[in-house]
Amino acid sequence: MNAADRYCHWCDATTEELELIDIIGGETGAGWGLHACPPCVQREELVPLNQRPASASTSLSGTPEGRR
Numbered sequence: 001m002n003a004a005d006r007y008c009h010w011c012d013a014t015t016e017e018l019e020l021i022d023i024i025g026g027e028t029g030a031g032w033g034l035h036a037c038p039p040c041v042q043r044e045e046l047v048p049l050n051q052r053p054a055s056a057s058t059s060l061s062g063t064p065e066g067r068r
């Protein structure tokens, strides 16, 4: 297994041009990166992690209202 294996978590496409969308479980140690290919980024209206404001660090399923 190669840690550099890269594939789109939305459509399973393997490409070098993936965007890092989110990191799951990073607080406990080994983070799991969620990657998406450019077409999925557009179709799903995803925002790459490195293009987000630092304050919007909640995960995709996070609900701001529930975290107060």
Ligand SMILES: [Zn+2]
Pocket (backbone or CB within 6 Å): 008, 009, 010, 011, 012, 013, 036, 037, 038, 039, 040, 041
């Ligand atoms: Zn995709």
